[in-house]
Amino acid sequence: MKAWKFEDNINTDLITPGRYNMTTDETQLGKIAFIEYRPEFSKNVKKGDYIIAGKNFGCGSSREHAPVALKAAGVSAVIAKSFARIFFRNCINVGLPIFICNQTELIDDGDIIQTNINENIIVNETKKISIPILSPPEFIQKIMLSGGLIEFLRRDSYV
Amino acid sequence: MSQTITEKILAHVSNKKEVFPGDYVVSDIDWIMFHDSTGPLTIKGFEDIGKRICNKEKIVTFFDHFYPAPNIEAAKLHQISRRFIDLQGLNNHHTDGICHQILAEKYVKPGNVVVGADSHTCTLGALGSFATGLGSTDIAGVMATGKCWFKVPDNMKIHYTNKLKKGVYAKDVILKTAGLIGSEGADYFAIEFSGDYIKSSSISERLTMCNMAVELGAKNGIIEPDEKTLEFTGNQGLFFKSDYNASYEKEFSIDVSQFGPQIACPNSVDNVKPVEEVAGTPIDQAFIGTCTNGRLDDIEIVARILKSYKVKQSTRLIVIPASMNVYLRAFQKGYIQIISSAGGIISSPSCGPCIGRHNGVLADGEVCISTQNRNFNGRMGSPKSMIYLSSPASAAASAITGEITDPRDYL
Numbered sequence: 216m217k218a219w220k221f222e223d224n225i226n227t228d229l230i231t232p233g234r235y236n237m238t239t240d241e242t243q244l245g246k247i248a249f250i251e252y253r254p255e256f257s258k259n260v261k262k263g264d265y266i267i268a269g270k271n272f273g274c275g276s277s278r279e280h281a282p283v284a285l286k287a288a289g290v291s292a293v294i295a296k297s298f299a300r301i302f303f304r305n306c307i308n309v310g311l312p313i314f315i316c317n318q319t320e321l322i323d324d325g326d327i328i329q330t331n332i333n334e335n336i337i338v339n340e341t342k343k344i345s346i347p348i349l350s351p352p353e354f355i356q357k358i359m360l361s362g363g364l365i366e367f368l369r370r371d372s373y374v
Numbered sequence: 375m376s377q378t379i380t381e382k383i384l385a386h387v388s389n390k391k392e393v394f395p396g397d398y399v400v401s402d403i404d405w406i407m408f409h410d411s412t413g414p415l416t417i418k419g420f421e422d423i424g425k426r427i428c429n430k431e432k433i434v435t436f437f438d439h440f441y442p443a444p445n446i447e448a449a450k451l452h453q454i455s456r457r458f459i460d461l462q463g464l465n466n467h468h469t470d471g472i473c474h475q476i477l478a479e480k481y482v483k484p485g486n487v488v489v490g491a492d493s494h495t496c497t498l499g500a501l502g503s504f505a506t507g508l509g510s511t512d513i514a515g516v517m518a519t520g521k522c523w524f525k526v527p528d529n530m531k532i533h534y535t536n537k538l539k540k541g542v543y544a545k546d547v548i549l550k551t552a553g554l555i556g557s558e559g560a561d562y563f564a565i566e567f568s569g570d571y572i573k574s575s576s577i578s579e580r581l582t583m584c585n586m587a588v589e590l591g592a593k594n595g596i597i598e599p600d601e602k603t604l605e606f607t608g609n610q611g612l613f614f615k616s617d618y619n620a621s622y623e624k625e626f627s628i629d630v631s632q633f634g635p636q637i638a639c640p641n642s643v644d645n646v647k648p649v650e651e652v653a654g655t656p657i658d659q660a661f662i663g664t665c666t667n668g669r670l671d672d673i674e675i676v677a678r679i680l681k682s683y684k685v686k687q688s689t690r691l692i693v694i695p696a697s698m699n700v701y702l703r704a705f706q707k708g709y710i711q712i713i714s715s716a717g718g719i720i721s722s723p724s725c726g727p728c729i730g731r732h733n734g735v736l737a738d739g740e741v742c743i744s745t746q747n748r749n750f751n752g753r754m755g756s757p758k759s760m761i762y763l764s765s766p767a768s769a770a771a772s773a774i775t776g777e778i779t780d781p782r783d784y785l
């Protein structure tokens with residue numbers, strides 16, 4: 216699916232501007248992701264698309280609205296060089312898959328990519344290369360894939 | 375491999391021999407906290423999970439952020455939490471002070487792992503525990519499982535050398551630190567506060583330092599336990615210490631004898647200046663209290679400064695002890711009487727105006743000097759008000775003159 220490329224230090228205000236945070240409705244939040252910073256994203260993002268970013272993605276306030284909005288917009292994973300601490304935790308807990316990749320410069324805006332979690336790689340189909348990712352351990356992936364901490368704990372528990 | 379105190383605690387509670395920064399662990403949790411502000415969301419998350427409470431004795435709940443309720447909305451939130459607390463039979467419920475203060479006074483022991491639905495849970499690291507703030511969803515998960523996942527943080531060590539000069543306190547030291555390393559300088563780190571100043575400091579001073587670890591971006595702040603910790607916590611707990619050759623990603627050294635009182639100017643905690651540079655700025659309110667500086671030694675300094683002075687007529691001085699225990703001891707020692715006679719307002723133990731909910735909310739254009747830990751725009755009320763952060767001594771001296779004042783002239 217398509218890669219949407221972002222730079223370093225994307226903060227939660229750029230993802231979900233403060234004045235749109237009044238709602239907790241997911242569908243509503245899905246429509247406002249990057250609404251001011253990159254309006255074409257909120258209009259054209261397709262289910263399964265990826266966000267590719269530089270360092271410190273998700274810095275700023277600890278609002279859970281930001282990862283919820285990206286997930287609701289259909290983003291299948293955020294892949295960045297590093298994440299802000301609370302955003303990182305929030306992503307896992309709300310079920311938005313995230314991966315750390317030290318070479319996100321090998322992916323350009325609009326490239327078609329796939330993740331292969333079993334082999335810890337991203338395949339950049341446009342550029343015909345595969346790029347390593349650091350994926351979190353199995354139990355963290357289980358939390359992300361079950362849709363978040365609440366869903367995970369409803370059915371499962373930590374070992 | 376040599377390990378830091380934070381790594382040792384996390385390894386211990388997740389049944390591992392050692393852990394490294396970046397590792398993920400699932401830890402057993404000793405204390406789980408929520409309060410009136412974060413309680414309702416935590417309760418909702420917990421109910422969505424649909425499991426039973428894992429260990430009631432480990433959950434400690436508080437009404438402190440807006441207690442007693444200042445309006446109907448707040449009263450309703452208390453109702454939601456109170457129903458849940460009663461229904462679940464949670465017996466560690468407190469209305470006698472600020473969550474972090476009461477956790478320090480009554481619950482947390484060295485080596486414990488403490489999580490709270492409040493960012494300043496890191497305060498408890500002062501007792502040699504691993505303590506960190508989490509979101510409401512996370513706390514709901516811990517209530518259902520007794521466990522929590524963590525990513526092991528990188529380590530930063532700050533050595534504080536030498537002795538404080540007269541009129542300089544722990545708050546000035548941590549404000550100076552914020553000015554030096556910045557509000558994101560310790561992002562994701564465990565900060566270990568160490569050095570001879572820390573060794574000689576009281577538990578109250580250590581609580582002030584660790585309280586503000588999160589203002590530097592840290593996951594936790596921690597101080598190795600010693601004889602003072604032992605005495606304060608009644609000889610209980612596990613005493614972890616960093617290995618002498620443990621490795622730190624970042625290390626700083628700060629000579630505490632090299633600076634005077636510090637003030638963090640609006641609107642960020644790292645906008646720190648020596649008091650001389652901002653002295654003379656007119657204020658409308660001085661507030662002494664909060665989990666940062668609402669303890670007995672803080673109130674004692676205020677009483678000492680106000681003993682032969684009066685609060686300026688155009689200025690409000692608000693003093694709020696951090697717990698009922700502090701309040702009663704301040705009363706016995708006569709501090710409350712001195713402050714009241716000088717024109718100060720004393721409120722019952724709670725967060726008070728720290729988050730602009732009650733007991734001293736600011737209007738447009740008003741200026742407050744406060745001993746709290748955050749001066750974000752609008753935190754104490756109007757977005758057009760301004761907050762300067764300081765030690766209790768600087769705030770008390772400023773209440774006398776009605777402008778930001780160097781406390782050394784009054785000591």
Ligand code: SF4
Pocket residue numbers: 439472473474492494664665666724725728729746747
């Ligand atoms: S006193 Fe202020 S900083 Fe401390 S817990 Fe209360 S609201 Fe938070």
